[in-house]
Amino acid sequence: MISVNNFRGNIDSTIGISAVQKSSNSEAIATSFKKVKGVLTWTLGSLKKLKDVNIPLGKPLKQQLDRVIKVSSQLDILSSNPNGSEEEGEEEEKKDEEAPMIVNIPCVRELDSVGVRFQPLEGGNMAIEFDENKGIFYLPVVKLDVNSEVIMRNLVAYEALTQPDFLIFTRYTELMKGIVDTVEDVKLLVKAGIIGSSSTLSVEETEELFNGMSKSIAPTKTQKLDETIKKVKKYYDYKRKTNLLRASTDYVYRSWKFFTLLSTFILLALTAIDTVCSAYDCQGYFKTK
Amino acid sequence: MASLSIFNSESDEDCWVIQINDMVSESHFSLLKRIPVCIFHVPKSLICGKPEAFAPQFVAIGPYTHFRPELYPMERFKIFAAKAVLDHFQKHELKQVVQEFHDTATFIRASYHKYLDLKDETLLYTVAIDALFLLNFFHNYLNEKLSGSFMRGLGDQIQLRGLTLTKDAIVRDILMVENQIPIYSLLKILRFESSEPPHSVQEYLGSMLLSFCQQHSPLKITNSPTCSEAVSKHYHLLDLMYHLVVSNAVKSETPIPDPSEEGMCKLSRNIEKL
Numbered sequence: 285m286i287s288v289n290n291f292r293g294n295i296d297s298t299i300g301i302s303a304v305q306k307s308s309n310s311e312a313i314a315t316s317f318k319k320v321k322g323v324l325t326w327t328l329g330s331l332k333k334l335k336d337v338n339i340p341l342g343k344p345l346k347q348q349l350d351r352v353i354k355v356s357s358q359l360d361i362l363s364s365n366p367n368g369s370e371e372e373g374e375e376e377e378k379k380d381e382e383a384p385m386i387v388n389i390p391c392v393r394e395l396d397s398v399g400v401r402f403q404p405l406e407g408g409n410m411a412i413e414f415d416e417n418k419g420i421f422y423l424p425v426v427k428l429d430v431n432s433e434v435i436m437r438n439l440v441a442y443e444a445l446t447q448p449d450f451l452i453f454t455r456y457t458e459l460m461k462g463i464v465d466t467v468e469d470v471k472l473l474v475k476a477g478i479i480g481s482s483s484t485l486s487v488e489e490t491e492e493l494f495n496g497m498s499k500s501i502a503p504t505k506t507q508k509l510d511e512t513i514k515k516v517k518k519y520y521d522y523k524r525k526t527n528l529l530r531a532s533t534d535y536v537y538r539s540w541k542f543f544t545l546l547s548t549f550i551l552l553a554l555t556a557i558d559t560v561c562s563a564y565d566c567q568g569y570f571k572t573k
Numbered sequence: 574m575a576s577l578s579i580f581n582s583e584s585d586e587d588c589w590v591i592q593i594n595d596m597v598s599e600s601h602f603s604l605l606k607r608i609p610v611c612i613f614h615v616p617k618s619l620i621c622g623k624p625e626a627f628a629p630q631f632v633a634i635g636p637y638t639h640f641r642p643e644l645y646p647m648e649r650f651k652i653f654a655a656k657a658v659l660d661h662f663q664k665h666e667l668k669q670v671v672q673e674f675h676d677t678a679t680f681i682r683a684s685y686h687k688y689l690d691l692k693d694e695t696l697l698y699t700v701a702i703d704a705l706f707l708l709n710f711f712h713n714y715l716n717e718k719l720s721g722s723f724m725r726g727l728g729d730q731i732q733l734r735g736l737t738l739t740k741d742a743i744v745r746d747i748l749m750v751e752n753q754i755p756i757y758s759l760l761k762i763l764r765f766e767s768s769e770p771p772h773s774v775q776e777y778l779g780s781m782l783l784s785f786c787q788q789h790s791p792l793k794i795t796n797s798p799t800c801s802e803a804v805s806k807h808y809h810l811l812d813l814m815y816h817l818v819v820s821n822a823v824k825s826e827t828p829i830p831d832p833s834e835e836g837m838c839k840l841s842r843n844i845e846k847l
Contacts, residue, residue, distance in 0.1 A: 409792050410819045425793035432791040434745040437626040439791075439818060441750050442811050445613045453819050480793060498622035 387455075387462035389513050390520045392469035395421065398523035400516070402476035410452050412459070414515045419523075421516060424456075426473075428483040433493050440497070451504035457497045458504075459513060464494040579688045588692060595679045608683045611808040612637070612753045627749060631742040634703045634752045636689050636696055655705030662766040670705075671697045673765050674758070684755050684808065704758045707810075710743065711781040714788065744789055753809040756782070760804055772801070779803040786814045796820055 392402070401420050405411065409424040436457060443453050464470060470487040473479045479490060504510075560566070580586055596605055612635065615627045632651065633644040659667060671694070678693040681700055689696060746752055756778075763774050779800030787794050794817050798806065807813040 404793075406795065408820050409795060424795075426791060427793055428791060429789075430741050431745045431748075431789055434626045435748050435789065435814070436791050437623060438748055438750050438811060439815050441615050441619045441627065442613075442815055444619060445615070445750065446611070446812075453815070496623070498619075 387458045387513055389459065389462040389517055391465040392463050392472045393466070395463070395516070395520060396472055398520055398527065400519070400523075402473065402478050404477050410456060410509070412456070412509055412512055414512050414519070416515060416519055419519065423478045425478060425480050426460075426483065427480040428485045428490055428493065430484070432485070433496070436493075436497065444502075448502065449505055451502070452506050452509065455504040455506040455509050457494070459509070460494045461497050462513075464491055467491050470494075579690060581690065585690060592679070592682070596683075601679055604680065605683050608680060609808070610686045611684050611755070611812060613686045613750055615750050627751065629746040629749055629752045631739060632706075632746045632752075634707065634747055635754045636685065636691055636699050637687065637751045639699045639703070651702055651706040654709040655702050658705045658709050659766070664766055664768075667698075667701065667705075670701050670762060670765065674701060674761065677758075677761070681755060681758065700754055700758050701762065703754050704762050707747065707754070708759060708763065710747070711785055714784040715777070715781050748789070748811055748814060750811060753811055756804055756807060756809055756813070775804050776800045782810065782813055783817075785810075786817050790814060790818055792818050794818070794820070 395402075399419050401418075403420050403422050404425045405413070405422040411422075412424070413422045414420070415422070440454050440457060443451055464473070467487045470479065470490045474481075474483075474487070483490070485493065580589070595601060614637065620627050629638050629641075629644060631644070632647045633639045633641055638644060655667065659665065659670070665673075674697045675693075678697055681696060682689055691699070760775060760778055763778055764771050767774050767777075769777070777800075779802070783797055783800060783803050787797070797803075797817060803813055807816060
């Protein structure tokens with residue numbers, strides 16, 4: 285009961301905040317609201333379920349629940365109507381601004397954990413691709429030795445000087461920097477054959493090489509590669525979410541046994557009390573004098 | 574100390590006037606328009622990440638770096654290497670090679686982004702020595718079955734006592750942005766020296782350069798152009814390496830029309846004529 289009340293308090297306050305935000309109509313609304321929204325909808329969903337379960341709760345509590353749920357439907361309207369369009373517009377703006385600058389991608393270990401496989405690319409080094417159906421990330425084979433860092437840096441510089449409108453190699457180095465965070469990532473890439481067996485650099489040196497590459501100073505204008513990166517990110521997020529969902533349902537299903545056992549015991553106990561009471565005069569015990 | 578002008582003395586100014594006149598003369602102007610600037614100074618913003626990756630540490634190639642005091646000790650070995658190539662062909666002296674180059678000074682100059690404060694003759698000697706040195710260095714990469722008798726028997730490369738481990742340093746240095754000379758200068762020298770037909774000379778040079786790139790490319794090269802294309806379509810070694818590494822990307826994503834390629838081919842043809 286206390287926890288339910290707490291929930292209610294939280295919701296009330298957050299709704300209060302979002303109402304204030306709505307009136308102020310500043311740009312920060314959309315982002316902060318988005319953050320809150322996930323939590324809110326989850327709580328409301330669980331509250332509704334709680335109501336549907338029909339636990340014999342006290343009447344006053346039920347009324348309060350009703351009130352909260354009513355507010356929640358307003359919340360949905362709130363999020364879908366005026367702020368919705370604003371959000372979208374802002375998101376697009378953000379895409380234009382940020383996407384070309386920073387490679388936002390999980391590292392190899394994380395990708396590996398959701399089942400992404402890495403395979404050497406055939407035919408064209410920069411035709412990096414991601415197969416969403418099979419979860420295969422195609423990367424060019426790297427062959428590193430003591431000269432590689434200097435050569436790669438000079439290639440990046442040469443690219444920046446000769447074709448500033450299409451910095452594909454620069455983007456590639458950023459991608460590698462993005463997916464290689466630790467020595468562990470390098471080891472996985474070696475295992476997948478992306479880092480060729482003829483490489484003479486140790487895993488530590490390789491990790492340093494990729495992470496030492498400088499960030500680009502200008503938008504790289506490499507749409508196809510950017511899309512591929514986005515695809516990988518989406519796949520990762522999606523997989524992780526489903527994994528989490530599966531894990532939680534698994535958890536619930538596993539505990540069903542326990543719940544059945546528990547309810548059986550309760551049932552048995554109640555039956556026993558019932559039997560006892562039919563034989564003896566229980567009412568006499570409980571009767572107040 | 575940063576100088577405020579590219580000139581150091583009055584004679585430099587005279588040089589400059591001659592150069593400008595050369596550039597605008599009818600015979601050169603139309604050609605020069607098509608020569609892209611392809612050898613740059615790296616701007617500070619790019620260098621700052623790791624300066625030593627852009628400044629040659631061991632060997633200087635090309636006029637930007639040739640006269641840096643810290644690199645000059647290698648000059649003697651470069652000259653030995655160059656002489657070895659000339660001795661191998663036994664046709665011409667260095668002086669004659671430079672003479673042969675004589676008319677191309679304006680075009681060589683045009684490839685460089687920065688003003689070159691050198692007289693034509695100095696520039697040509699610089700390029701000739703460096704080109705011969707590079708030929709000496711590259712011939713070791715030549716595919717055995719393709720090479721045939723070509724340049725075989727040229728003494729084992731630059732024998733520096735106690736400096737045998739520096740091959741990697743040379744590899745790094747000759748792939749630096751500032752340390753480039755136009756490929757056509759290599760081609761021109763080879764054609765001048767060798768008695769083979771021009772086409773096969775181009776093949777030889779191409780296969781040398783390609784196997785060099787294949788060996789040292791940080792990415793596995795999946796598809797490579799023909800040997801003669803490697804020479805005719807690329808301006809210098811780093812350019813070749815770059816296009817080998819990114820290979821399909823340029824074609825598959827945004828087709829960038831490259832009018833300068835034509836110009837380059839024409840240029841090398843014209844230079845032959847000269």
